[in-house]
Amino acid sequence: MKNIIIGTAGHIDHGKTTLIKALTGADTDRLIEEKKRGISIDLGFAQFQLPGGNVAGIVDVPGHERFVKNMLAGATGMDLVLLVVAADDGVMPQTKEHLAIANLLGVKKAVVAVTKADLVDDDWLDLVIEDIKGVLKGTSFADSPIIPVSAIKKTGIEDLIKEVDRVAREVTEKDLNSPYRLPIDRVFSLKGAGTVVTGTLWSGEMSVEEQVVILPSGLNARVRSLQVHDKPVETAYAGQRVAVNLAGLNREDVKRGDVILPLGYLKPTSIFDAKFHLLTDAPKSLKNRTRVRIYHATHEVLGRIIFLNKDELKPGESDFVQFNLEAPIVPRYGDRYVVRQYSPVYTIGGGRIIDGHPRKHKRFRPDVISKLEILEGGNLKEIAGLIFKESSTTPMTKDDIIVHYEFSRDELDVILELFLKEGKLLSLRVGDNAFYIFKEGYEKLKMATLDYLKKHHVENPLSPGVKKDVIRAQVMPHLSFKQADAILGELNASKSVVLEGDIVRHFEVKTELSGEQKGELEKVLSKLKEGKFAPLTLNELENNLNISKDELREYLRILTSKGDVVRIKHDIFYYSDAINEIKDELISFLKKNKKMGPAEFKDLLGVTRKHALPLLEYFDSQKITRRVGSDRVLR
Numbered sequence: 051m052k053n054i055i056i057g058t059a060g061h062i063d064h065g066k067t068t069l070i071k072a073l074t075g076a077d078t079d080r081l082i083e084e085k086k087r088g089i090s091i092d093l094g095f096a097q098f099q100l101p102g103g104n105v106a107g108i109v110d111v112p113g114h115e116r117f118v119k120n121m122l123a124g125a126t127g128m129d130l131v132l133l134v135v136a137a138d139d140g141v142m143p144q145t146k147e148h149l150a151i152a153n154l155l156g157v158k159k160a161v162v163a164v165t166k167a168d169l170v171d172d173d174w175l176d177l178v179i180e181d182i183k184g185v186l187k188g189t190s191f192a193d194s195p196i197i198p199v200s201a202i203k204k205t206g207i208e209d210l211i212k213e214v215d216r217v218a219r220e221v222t223e224k225d226l227n228s229p230y231r232l233p234i235d236r237v238f239s240l241k242g243a244g245t246v247v248t249g250t251l252w253s254g255e256m257s258v259e260e261q262v263v264i265l266p267s268g269l270n271a272r273v274r275s276l277q278v279h280d281k282p283v284e285t286a287y288a289g290q291r292v293a294v295n296l297a298g299l300n301r302e303d304v305k306r307g308d309v310i311l312p313l314g315y316l317k318p319t320s321i322f323d324a325k326f327h328l329l330t331d332a333p334k335s336l337k338n339r340t341r342v343r344i345y346h347a348t349h350e351v352l353g354r355i356i357f358l359n360k361d362e363l364k365p366g367e368s369d370f371v372q373f374n375l376e377a378p379i380v381p382r383y384g385d386r387y388v389v390r391q392y393s394p395v396y397t398i399g400g401g402r403i404i405d406g407h408p409r410k411h412k413r414f415r416p417d418v419i420s421k422l423e424i425l426e427g428g429n430l431k432e433i434a435g436l437i438f439k440e441s442s443t444t445p446m447t448k449d450d451i452i453v454h455y456e457f458s459r460d461e462l463d464v465i466l467e468l469f470l471k472e473g474k475l476l477s478l479r480v481g482d483n484a485f486y487i488f489k490e491g492y493e494k495l496k497m498a499t500l501d502y503l504k505k506h507h508v509e510n511p512l513s514p515g516v517k518k519d520v521i522r523a524q525v526m527p528h529l530s531f532k533q534a535d536a537i538l539g540e541l542n543a544s545k546s547v548v549l550e551g552d553i554v555r556h557f558e559v560k561t562e563l564s565g566e567q568k569g570e571l572e573k574v575l576s577k578l579k580e581g582k583f584a585p586l587t588l589n590e591l592e593n594n595l596n597i598s599k600d601e602l603r604e605y606l607r608i609l610t611s612k613g614d615v616v617r618i619k620h621d622i623f624y625y626s627d628a629i630n631e632i633k634d635e636l637i638s639f640l641k642k643n644k645k646m647g648p649a650e651f652k653d654l655l656g657v658t659r660k661h662a663l664p665l666l667e668y669f670d671s672q673k674i675t676r677r678v679g680s681d682r683v684l685r
Contacts (some may be wrong), residue, residue: 054287059148060134154400224288230254233347266318307349442491512604515555
């Protein structure tokens, strides 16, 4: 069973709503104002079971020119267009505009219903049908069936249902494997339920209790409940009309044009690359940087169209373009969009998004055009190669690619295997995560990492290496912690670096101390032993031993890592045996006396406040003592 979305299209008062009622028994005129005026202003919805077993959801969209933006919202997610033309009127302006919009949105299937056929004679009806065929010529709907009907007399309805059922079987099934994406076309509040939104689920599956994000606002919410055509469900599937009750949001937090997504999937942008086609019947040419209205999913946004290969586009021509938007949208590669003139408002063109998050381009750049040509019409191998080259120093998972581009997992597996055999890619692993990186990009990161480590070892000869987090921040700040771990893991496996816990060192660097350095290390340890309960501070050790502070810090770090020395404060270090002796004295005293003040502690050890207070704070941090007022007690 497939879930099919059928969208009506046609001029005002051509009988779309009446026809839907004849097909489904549902009245999609929801609003009182619509009842009074006899026209559809906003979107109406109905559902019916097709004879072949598929379930069709019908979106009744308004035909009046003033409400075409509502029609665009309804056309989102449409699988099949039910073009309605009244026999007594014939093809009208909004018939053509709705048809152009459906064509621009990539809808492949259509059935034409010639309504009010009972009001005209056969000769007139034949003329109307021939006119419709002429309008359909040159579109993806050229061979669509045309069925005369009368919704009032119920003639032709069965034939129409049969044709809709036949065409529906040819519709490609929705993508259930991708993350869910639901563009919102209506928002309202219900007493006792709260905020409810509706839309057509474009992909994936959405379930009750999902944690979701609303983009572009970035607000989080929880799916309290779901309905598909007024029936409660636990899970909604791609291709269904869905009502979502959102917990955690007010009615004012959400609007038409927003999109419901899983956390971490897709992101908003105010710029995208596309192929744009100016309609053949557009009234005039379009100049570069013209301000236009862009319709994507259920979102209407203003922006400027930048031609990348021309200064002006004539009717019927196409070009690669970049849109600069005045508000963000949430696009994905392959999405369709429609463009309307800013003023006066009418549809002029549209096309397909080929890069949802590009850099800003300079015009007339052959390299930019070449890249966009591959994204628009290249085979999957060419597109994948471009993706890896563009992100050459960024390890990517399969999901990173599938999220943004139209690859199936099986297709991507074949391409990745081929690239690995050709030596173009490297496969990296971190736990259960498999990353892939362009080999040239990996080599760049490798050289940058080794250069950084060499410099560090020269400047810090006693250092065992650099912490992983520092390497990531200094050499590969564009990577996540997992991605950086994948790179460092591969460098370690290939014996370019050595990973020792959280420390990275150059493979060629040995960290053994020279005889002179071992002697200085012993001097530091000896001096701390000599100080016992009141050792020299860092500055005092520097002056006393005539060792530079940087070298001294390295010696203390080595001694601390070996367990010979304990750091009490940033500039105070104790010999470990002395700390253990102090701890024993402290515990013994508190067992006998229950509590101890700072003065008593000073007297016990024979030290000043300079050492006593840091020691007390250290034992607090070790959970041996607990502070009560100014006193200490055993925990």
